[in-house]
Amino acid sequence: YQKSAELLARSKKVLAGGVASEFRKYNHPHAIFYSGGKGSRITDVDGNEYLDFTLSQGPLILGHSHPHVLESVRAYSEEGQLYAGQHIREIELAEKLNKHIPSAELMRFCLDGSEAVQTAFRIARAKTGKSKFLRFEGHYHGWLDNVAWGISTPSEEALGSREAPQVFPWSQGISAGTRDEFVILPWNDLELVRQTVAQHHHELAAIITEPIMCNNGCIVPNEGFLQGLRDICTEYGIALIFDEVITGFRMHLGGAQTYFGITPDLAIFAKAFASGYPISAIVGKKDWMHLVEEAKVIHAGTMNSGNPTVAAAFATIEVLEQDQPHERMFRLGKKIMAGFEKIAAETGQNLIVQGPGPMFNIAFADAPANDYRGTLRYDKAKLGRFVAALHDAGVRIIGRGLCYISAAHTDEDADAFLKAAETILSRGL
Ligand code: PMP
Numbered sequence: 253y254q255k256s257a258e259l260l261a262r263s264k265k266v267l268a269g270g271v272a273s274e275f276r277k278y279n280h281p282h283a284i285f286y287s288g289g290k291g292s293r294i295t296d297v298d299g300n301e302y303l304d305f306t307l308s309q310g311p312l313i314l315g316h317s318h319p320h321v322l323e324s325v326r327a328y329s330e331e332g333q334l335y336a337g338q339h340i341r342e343i344e345l346a347e348k349l350n351k352h353i354p355s356a357e358l359m360r361f362c363l364d365g366s367e368a369v370q371t372a373f374r375i376a377r378a379k380t381g382k383s384k385f386l387r388f389e390g391h392y393h394g395w396l397d398n399v400a401w402g403i404s405t406p407s408e409e410a411l412g413s414r415e416a417p418q419v420f421p422w423s424q425g426i427s428a429g430t431r432d433e434f435v436i437l438p439w440n441d442l443e444l445v446r447q448t449v450a451q452h453h454h455e456l457a458a459i460i461t462e463p464i465m466c467n468n469g470c471i472v473p474n475e476g477f478l479q480g481l482r483d484i485c486t487e488y489g490i491a492l493i494f495d496e497v498i499t500g501f502r503m504h505l506g507g508a509q510t511y512f513g514i515t516p517d518l519a520i521f522a523k524a525f526a527s528g529y530p531i532s533a534i535v536g537k538k539d540w541m542h543l544v545e546e547a548k549v550i551h552a553g554t555m556n557s558g559n560p561t562v563a564a565a566f567a568t569i570e571v572l573e574q575d576q577p578h579e580r581m582f583r584l585g586k587k588i589m590a591g592f593e594k595i596a597a598e599t600g601q602n603l604i605v606q607g608p609g610p611m612f613n614i615a616f617a618d619a620p621a622n623d624y625r626g627t628l629r630y631d632k633a634k635l636g637r638f639v640a641a642l643h644d645a646g647v648r649i650i651g652r653g654l655c656y657i658s659a660a661h662t663d664e665d666a667d668a669f670l671k672a673a674e675t676i677l678s679r680g681l
Pocket of ligand 1: 365367395496498
């Protein structure tokens with residue numbers, strides 16, 4: 253890792269903190285710089301190759317450097333650099349989302365997930381005339397001021413009580429703005445949501461949730477939980493917002509809302525939308541989105557939906573439509589998860605694996621996999637050693653244990669991942 257070490261020293265002189273925050277956070281011994289990626293593989297500047305299950309934090313659903321995406325970006329860009337103006341491509345892209353996503357009756361394109369979340373809040377406020385949001389413990393909705401203070405795993409103190417405190421001591425040291433606009437509850441406890449909304453509905457504009465909790469572990473909702481949220485929001489006339497930044501296009505072309513059959517009022521799509529190009533979407537039912545139409549909610553942004561990013565999104569969806577990789581992504585993910593469970597049993601490791609398949613999470617914890625508060629108390633140091641050992645064996649996963657499957661992954665990739673894990677875990681950590 254000699255060249256990576258040199259680049260890290262160089263980066264620290266001009267980039268605040270250097271670039272390798274993930275490595276610092278998880279105590280990885282090496283800060284690695286990458287030089288290229290193709291399909292399911294990535295190469296570092298020292299010439300090492302890795303099987304990549306990070307997909308650059310999720311966006312690369314087709315794998316690295318998909319030729320149709322690259323070619324479409326080039327071709328659209330050559331039509332002219334059509335930023336901040338009308339062009340037919342934006343309509344074509346919206347028509348595609350409208351076809352696939354149940355809640356996408358009307359939409360607007362933004363730059364990233366964080367920005368689209370804030371637009372959803374704005375619409376919910378404008379429509380209801382109320383200003384607070386109910387959100388859930390352990391969920392992540394971007395890094396802008398109002399949501400940034402909930403970034404990391406809840407503390408022991410917060411996990412101790414059923415009713416999550418309004419103010420988390422989660423992210424000490426993170427400088428962020430107001431948190432007064434949120435009521436926070438534990439995830440998956442419908443009765444508690446019902447009681448809270450009954451009490452606070454006069455000030456709540458919306459409930460926002462990740463349809464699958466993907467940012468602290470990877471936990472699917474309890475049977476009936478999302479339907480329950482839907483019913484509560486309808487009863488009180490508040491918005492149900494699905495933050496589909498991770499689940500969108502990954503669980504299904506029509507998002508987790510199609511997979512679970514629950515249609516929210518507003519939803520946010522980003523990450524896998526455009527294979528890493530910066531575009532996101534705030535989509536919603538006409539009843540809510542018409543406020544943008546009537547200019548009661550400002551939506552702007554110089555860089556929104558320029559044609560290179562629209563091209564990347566359009567091409568990504570075209571490939572997903574044509575190749576239909578979802579069934580295979582589910583199968584490969586579930587195969588790896590089953591392999592991990594077998595290895596855990598054989599090696600006696602307290603390893604748990606959670607998730608629906610196209611993404612899943614690995615942790616070391618003494619709790620059943622469906623106990624999210626138990627699994628959030630995972631052994632961070634041990635996971636750090638595991639992630640580092642995997643890396644040295646040529647497999648990259650996200651530092652906090654999340655793994656993403658792409659359309660480019662194969663059975664051989666799944667087998668190689670499991671073989672590396674088995675070697676590491678039987679040796680002991
Ligand atoms: N919501 C969720 C569920 C996310 O996972 C993320 C990013 N990890 C965001 C919002 C923010 O998206 P972005 O990083 O594109 O701003």
